[in-house]
Amino acid sequence: MLRAKNQALIQMQDTPAAVSALQFYGNVQPAIRGRNVYVQFSSHQELTTMYQNAQGRGDEPNRILLVTIHHMLYPITVEVLHQVFFPHGFVEKIVTFQKSAGFQALIQYQSRQSAVAARTALQGRNIYDGCCQLDIQFSNLDELQVNYNNERSRDFTNPNLPSEQKGRSPQPGYGDAGGVYGLQGTGARAVGFPQMANAAAIAAAFGGGLPPGISGTNDRCTVLVSNLNPDKIDEDKLFNLFSIYGNIVRIKLLRNKPDHALVQMGDGFQSELAVHFLKGAILFGKRLEVNFSKHPNITQGADTHEYMNSNLNRFNRNAAKNYRYCCSPTKMIHLSSLPQEVTEEEIVNHLEEIGTIVNTKLFEMNGKKQALVLFETEEQATEALVCKHATSLGGSIIRISFSQLQGI
Known part of the structure; x- marks a missing residue:
C-alpha cells in the first residue's frame, strides 16, 4: 500500500x-x-514485503516477534502488550514504534517455543472487541537493544534502565514511536482483557498514555479506606468522592472499626485510579489512607449500601470523557447540570457553609450553564464535593467534580 x-x-x-x-x-x-480506481502495469517486477526487507522473516520461527496492530482505536502501551503476550512465556523485551504499515512492536521472548506458541494463539486476534487486531510475524533480529524503560520500550530483565527524556528517539534503528494509525478491522475475536479496555479509554483521554503511577493492570475491585472521621462520614458521601474515578457497586462502613470503610468499584482499573488519586487526601480533618482490600468484593447484606444501579454513577455513558477529569483533589470544583436561570449568588449561597469561597465563575458551554468555584483549601473543596454533589439547586440535581484549572 x-x-x-x-x-x-x-x-x-x-x-x-x-x-x-x-x-x-x-x-x-x-x-x-x-x-x-484505475489499473495499469507497474515498473516493479516483484514485490518484497517490509518483513522481508526489514525486520520480518515470515514463517521461519524466531524468539522475537514483529507485531503490527491494525484498526487501532485505542493507544497501545508496553504494559498492554506485556499483558497480552506474557501468558505464553517469559517476555524479556518490548520495543514499540511507528512505521508506514502502522503501529508496530517487537516482542522478545526468552525462548523460541514461547514465541511460536504466542503467534499460534494470538495471530489475527483483537486486543479489544472490534479493534486493535494483531498481525504477527517472526522477526529476523537476533537481539533487541533497549535503552530506556518507559511506555514505549521495556527491558524486563533490567528494571534499572533510565526512563527516556522527552523529545529523544526511543530506540534508534527500530523507528519513531508516534501517533496511532487506524486501519479497517476484520472483526476477529478479542483476546479478552476487560479491565484493559478502560485503561485504553483513559489513555486516549489523556492523549495516548496513562497517568504516571497508573499501570492499568490491577484486577482488585475493592478498596479499603481508613482514618475516616466517623462523626461526619456516611456511605453517600463516600460515594460522591469515589464515583469521580469509576462506578460504585456497593459501600460498607465497618461497625467494629468506625473509621474504616470498604468501597467496591466497577473494575480493577477504576479502583486503581481511586487509590492513586485519593491516597493522602484530607477530608473532615483526617488524612485518608486508601489501599486495595484483600476482599475481592463486598458481600451484600443489611449493613451495605447498593449503588450498582444508581443513575448517579458517572461512568455509565461516555467513560472516556469522565476519565479525562480524573485527578487528585484540588481547590477548585466544577459544577454542571445547573438550572439555566441560576446566578453566581445562588451558587455561593449553596456552597458557602462548607468553607471560604475565593472566587466563582458562571459560564455557558453548549447551551448549558456550568460554574467553577475556587475554595481557600483543597480540604474545603473536597468537603463541598462530598456534601453537595447530587444535591438540588433551583430544582436541578447538580453534579460536582474537581477542576484541574489553576485559577479563574
Whole structure:
C-alpha cells in the first residue's frame, strides 16, 4: 500500500494473470467504496514485503516477534502488550514504534517455543472487541537493544534502565514511536482483557498514555479506606468522592472499626485510579489512607449500601470523557447540570457553609450553564464535593467534580 499516494501494488501469480486482469478492467470501471480506481502495469517486477526487507522473516520461527496492530482505536502501551503476550512465556523485551504499515512492536521472548506458541494463539486476534487486531510475524533480529524503560520500550530483565527524556528517539534503528494509525478491522475475536479496555479509554483521554503511577493492570475491585472521621462520614458521601474515578457497586462502613470503610468499584482499573488519586487526601480533618482490600468484593447484606444501579454513577455513558477529569483533589470544583436561570449568588449561597469561597465563575458551554468555584483549601473543596454533589439547586440535581484549572 502506497498510502501517501492513495495507490497500491498487486503482484499476480504470473504475467498472463496480470495481463488478464488489466484487460478485464479495461472494459469494466472498477470502484472501491464508491470511488473509481484505475489499473495499469507497474515498473516493479516483484514485490518484497517490509518483513522481508526489514525486520520480518515470515514463517521461519524466531524468539522475537514483529507485531503490527491494525484498526487501532485505542493507544497501545508496553504494559498492554506485556499483558497480552506474557501468558505464553517469559517476555524479556518490548520495543514499540511507528512505521508506514502502522503501529508496530517487537516482542522478545526468552525462548523460541514461547514465541511460536504466542503467534499460534494470538495471530489475527483483537486486543479489544472490534479493534486493535494483531498481525504477527517472526522477526529476523537476533537481539533487541533497549535503552530506556518507559511506555514505549521495556527491558524486563533490567528494571534499572533510565526512563527516556522527552523529545529523544526511543530506540534508534527500530523507528519513531508516534501517533496511532487506524486501519479497517476484520472483526476477529478479542483476546479478552476487560479491565484493559478502560485503561485504553483513559489513555486516549489523556492523549495516548496513562497517568504516571497508573499501570492499568490491577484486577482488585475493592478498596479499603481508613482514618475516616466517623462523626461526619456516611456511605453517600463516600460515594460522591469515589464515583469521580469509576462506578460504585456497593459501600460498607465497618461497625467494629468506625473509621474504616470498604468501597467496591466497577473494575480493577477504576479502583486503581481511586487509590492513586485519593491516597493522602484530607477530608473532615483526617488524612485518608486508601489501599486495595484483600476482599475481592463486598458481600451484600443489611449493613451495605447498593449503588450498582444508581443513575448517579458517572461512568455509565461516555467513560472516556469522565476519565479525562480524573485527578487528585484540588481547590477548585466544577459544577454542571445547573438550572439555566441560576446566578453566581445562588451558587455561593449553596456552597458557602462548607468553607471560604475565593472566587466563582458562571459560564455557558453548549447551551448549558456550568460554574467553577475556587475554595481557600483543597480540604474545603473536597468537603463541598462530598456534601453537595447530587444535591438540588433551583430544582436541578447538580453534579460536582474537581477542576484541574489553576485559577479563574
